Amino acid sequence: MAGKGGIEVEGTVVECLRDARFTVELPNGHHVLAHISGKIRKNFIKIVPYDRVLVELSPYDLDRGRILFRYRN
Amino acid sequence: MDTVRFTEGEPAVSITRVEPGLWQASDDGRPAGRGEATTRPDGRVFLSVDAWHRSVFDQLAREMLATLPDPLHTVVDETDRELLDGWQQAGLTIRRREWEYVVPTRAAGPVVPPPGVAIVPAGSAEEGPLRELDRVVRAEVEATVGWSEMPAEVLPHPAGDTVVDPSKYAVAVEDGEYVGLIRVVQVTRLPRIGLVAVRADRQRRGIARGLVMHTLDVLHRAGIKTASAEVNEANAAATALFEGIGARRANSTVELMRHGR
Secondary structure (H helix, E strand, O other): OOOOOOOOEEEEEEEOOOOOOOEEEEOOOOOEEEEHHHHHOOOOOOOOOOEEEEEEEOOOOOEEEEEEEEEEE | OEEEOOOOOOOOOOOEEOOOOOEEEEOEEHHHHHEEEEEOOOOOOEEEEEEOHHHHHHHHHHHHHHOOOEEEEEEEOOOOOHHHHHHHOOOOOOEEEEEEEEEEEHHHOOOOOOEEEEEOOOOOOOOHHHHHHHHHHHHHHHHHOHHHHHOOOOOOOOOHHHOOOHHHEEEEEEEEEEEEEEEEOOOOOOOEEEEEEEEEOOOOOOOOHHHHHHHHHHHOOOOOEEEEEEEEEOOOOHHHHHHHOOEEEEEEEEEEEEOOO
16 A cells, blocks of 8 residues: 555564564664565565665554565665 | 445455556555556566455455456465465465575685686676577577566566666677576675576586576675575476575465466
8 A cells, every 4th residue: 555545664674584574673663563565576576684665554553564665775 | 446345354445446457445544455466578467465454355356356357376475374375265376386595605616617618797798699698598488388487577678678787697608609698686785696598509518507606706706695596496407506506495485376267
């Protein structure tokens, strides 16, 4: 739901977890459990620790998110 | 726009097809999910669904699958059991599996290509012969296993030209002729070996291995410790090549497909 009303925030991947999920640290120090968006998956974009990413926070649970975009170095 | 109201599931949502390839699920005005259908350069249609709840995923998938003609594809990280289960429940079946390898550059020793073969480093290959070689190897693959069995390509190819950025390719040269190529892309700290190909009449001589070793050596000298590569599970030669140089499997991606109904 990129750009469609969700809360989007930049963060840094700090850990790759099992089940294709990631821990992302937000600028305020908050950690979010995030999975990757379908667009990233379809484009075979790999996410690794220290990547800067754009995360959409879940409107149902602000501890969960979806990685919408991975920034270039 | 066509909107369908679902009353079963939690949350109950409205799904609207806002564009030919875009569906949005709304939970009382709040975005609850999104489905997309995109067409790859090879013409195949790939689906994706992003939803915060499984029931919304199911409803979006059902709407998309009811609307779109077969065949339809999607890709899933195999460790994402919930997503994999969702697509399988929707009627898609696993068509192929790709292993993601982590390739240590430290494995690169002295680069010794086969006798009579020289490696032209990335950025130095001539565009004309490179594009011709790319056309030849793609035609050979298409005539055998089919390009759809190869690593996916998602960038558009103007006028069928599949060499998007010639500077990303190193090539193997024999008797003045380009006979093999390797493409490496480095967007982040983890470079990706995207394509290794050798002309059919020059295979089984170590040219591909020479190209890979050359690339790993270049990356190693640049201070990069690992690269990544995806290999089709059914591609025994590529599997042997990467595992023979110390690459290890880190993950797997499956491509699912709905065949004709």
